[in-house]
Amino acid sequence: MVFLRVRLLQVDKEDLETPTGTMFDPYCAVNVLESVKTATGTTQLVQRKKSVYPEWNKCFDSHLYDGRQIQIIVKNKRPDLFMCEYQATVKKLAELCDKNGEVLTLWVSMLPER
Numbered sequence: 001m002v003f004l005r006v007r008l009l010q011v012d013k014e015d016l017e018t019p020t021g022t023m024f025d026p027y028c029a030v031n032v033l034e035s036v037k038t039a040t041g042t043t044q045l046v047q048r049k050k051s052v053y054p055e056w057n058k059c060f061d062s063h064l065y066d067g068r069q070i071q072i073i074v075k076n077k078r079p080d081l082f083m084c085e086y087q088a089t090v091k092k093l094a095e096l097c098d099k100n101g102e103v104l105t106l107w108v109s110m111l112p113e114r
Contacts, residue, residue: 002063002064003061003062003063003064004061004062004063004064004090004093004094004097005059005060005061006059006060006061006062006070006093007057007058007059008028008030008054008056008057008058008072009056009057009105010056011026011074011083011084015084015110016074016083016084018076018083019079019081022076022078022079023078024076025076025077025078026074026075026076026077026083027053027074027075027076027077028053028054028056028072028073028074028075029051029052029053029072029073029075030051030052030053030054030060030070030071030072030073031047031051031070031071031073032047032048032049032062032068032069032070032071033045033046033047033068033069033070033071033087034046034047034048034065034067034068035066035067035068035069043067045069062090063090064090064091064094065090066091067089068089068090068091069087069088069089069090070087070088070089070090070093071085071086071087072085072086072087072110073085074110084110084111084112085110085111086108086109086110086111088108
């Protein structure tokens with residue numbers, strides 16, 4: 001089995017808008033979405049497992065299945081509010097990485113952008 005290992009390092013505060021007086025205390029939710037054919041023949045993304053909430057600088061793994069996507073949502077703890085998100089296929093993320101199995105640090109733009 002081939003898999004992709006992802007480590008979430010940080011969120012750049014300057015790129016996000018937080019309400020005045022709000023303490024910046026971000027956390028991530030990671031959803032793994034599977035591509036599934038419906039009865040009508042269309043393809044739909046389905047989340048089969050619960051969201052995971054990895055700590056900063058910790059890794060999570062995902063197998064490289066066709067159509068699988070990873071969605072990373074950044075929220076602020078108090079108040080609990082949505083800040084930004086990133087979604088891509090695991091294949092696209094793997095293609096961005098070094099082919100030699102070395103560690104690659106990659107910054108991604110998340111939505112909404114300023």
